[in-house]
Amino acid sequence: MNTCGGSTKPDRKTIERNRRIHMKRLCFKLDALIPKHQNVYRSCICHHPLWRSSSMKDATNQRDRLDRAASYIMQLRERIEELKERRQLVMCIKGINRNMRDSMKIDDVGLPVLELRDSGPNLEVVLISGLNKSFTFYEIICVLEEEGAEVVNASFACVGDRIFHTIHAQVKCSRVGIETSTVSERLKEVVHSMNPTSFASGSRMGGESGDIQDDQPIRIN
Incomplete structure (x- = not known):
């Protein structure tokens, strides 16, 4: 120090x-x-x-x-x-x-979309709706059953803001067949009753009833 x-x-x-x-x-x-x-x-x-x-x-x-x-x-x-x-x-x-x-969003005006495809004894119903739509699968199946079709399977899938409902059915009696135009009109009424604002008053089904051909989709939009 x-x-x-x-x-x-x-x-x-x-x-x-x-x-x-x-x-x-x-x-x-x-x-x-x-x-x-x-x-x-x-x-x-x-x-x-x-x-x-x-x-x-x-x-x-x-x-x-x-x-x-x-x-x-x-x-x-x-x-x-x-x-x-x-x-x-x-x-x-x-x-x-x-x-x-965002790209898959559809305006409510364009929904729901109903397609009915007739291919002989087989029927395919595709219903596209938004998440806020209240469709009853049971009512659509009842229409098919009442018109002479037997539902084979039914399913749905959510993709973005859309719900895809798919129903496969077969004609119960091939000799009697099924009137596709009547089925289409009834399905249209069911969808319209649940979503009255989704269809315009002049909405058209993919052609007149006399123009319906086999294996052609009938579209309601």
Whole structure:
């Protein structure tokens, strides 16, 4: 220690010792921030017989802490980059889905759409409606049954803002057949009764009843 004018100035050894103590404290704080699974290497060395040597401690203790911290920081950086890429991918998928929904939206004026396809003994009814339409599958099936058709299967699927209803039916008696124009008119009435604002007063079915041909769709729009 050098004394000058009543003040004490620490010598170089004291400054260096204080610096080392401060660095050790910082290293301990840094080491405390690292998760436990990153400290496996340290615990393994501590149980090694050579660890009892003070020279071994001095040579590896601080270096190991810094190495573990640097390794952990690199892992965090890689994890952050990975999460950023995943976030961008999710946002991209959301944007695609939003664009698909927007592109598939149809004005209520254009819905519902009813198609009846007659192919001999088989009938196929396709009904396209919006999500806010309240169609009763049961009523449509009843119309087909009452007109002499037997429903084989019925299903529906949601695509965007549309609901696609599909019904496959067969003529019960091939000799009697089925009057397609009558079925079409009744189905039109059922759909119109449930959604009176969806059809214009002059709406037309895909041709007059005398123009209906086999295997041709009859469209109500």
